[in-house]
Amino acid sequence: MKTEEFIDLLAQDTAPAFAFRTLFLAATLTGVAIAGLVFFTAIGVRPDVERALRTGRFLFKFVITVPLALGAVGLLLSLARPGTDIGLWRWVVFASPALLLGAVASELWLLPPAAWRGQMIGHNGRLCLTLIPLLSLGPLACLLAVLRRGAPAHPGRTGAAAGLTAAAIAATFYAANCDDDSPLFVAFWYPMAFAVMAAAGYGLGQRLLRW
Template sequence: METHELIKALAADSRRTGVPMNTAWRGAVVVAVIIAATVFSVLLGARPDIAIAAQTVRFLFKFVVTIALAASAFFVLRMLSRPEIDTRGLLPYIGIAPALILAGVALELIVAPADTWSSRLVGTNSLVCLTFIPLIGIGPLALLLLALRHGAPSHPTLAGAIAGLAAGGIAATFYASHCTDDSPLFVATWYTIAIAILAFVGALSGRYVARW
């Protein structure tokens, strides 16, 4: 049997046994969002002035970036659960959220005075961000990794890292409603570091959880 025929056979076998992939992914996403929402509600909750903040572009832009990350990473993750997928074609999807936040940073650097750049970047909640995005996202990450076990990823480490990005996007979306630092500079720095923590944990875990 040739290699490509073996891969197709393994993929077909993974679809026939256990929980169907579509069901596994739907369940994982729904439960992941519920867990993230529960942890967020218990530990933090929305900022007191959210109604006022929701009228500003910078506050809403945070959700554009985080939701784009969660959605694009989840799409890539589903593709990576198939053993025959070509990873090169997936790279543009991962670049959507970074491109958005870089555009936001560029615009802020243009319109904001240079002497405010440092304070906007540092913000007032960097440690809170680095703490709670991983805490909110660890449960969703575990569920996404478990869903991967119903597939047959050829690159389990990469798939685990992408699961971390998806979980980070979910967690950051909830955290954004609490965070009072709306600057794209802050988001690009601290949200990225916090989400990278989850991606790193996902990559390490994926090597063992998602391999077949």
């Protein structure tokens, strides 16, 4: 056997069956499917969803969570591959909190100060802090599993981004159940649930994603 033929055989043996990007997207979609399955079988949409769909405040929650989830997926994919520019995805992720802060400012302007606290606290805060992390578990597990096949330069930071991505996916489903639609509620409770998952992802990333 010639040397060139031997090298070609070695290359074929070590080449991955699928590109990392393909595996990453498959893991992300699997995580979304798991979160959706848990949501629709164990939680479900709110009873008045048909009425809610005709209100701007209900739909606005998805204007926040969907772009955040998409941006976080792009950011995470970039972090998993050293040398990839994350500039664009960073701005996509930051766009959601910027929109939310604008909505909060509008809400504070329109509502009397006496109503601010009630809108912010709502009556689903405990559910928010329970269901978003619960729905995040499947996506986070899928993302961490595929990230072990990548080469993240910063394992903790990448794990935190995985936690944020999983939480954004979960929040998109949870928003269809929650009947607290005020931007004040979303700005107060959702970030706490996101922080829990980002912290969990950071710790897991430090342990699981080191080279």
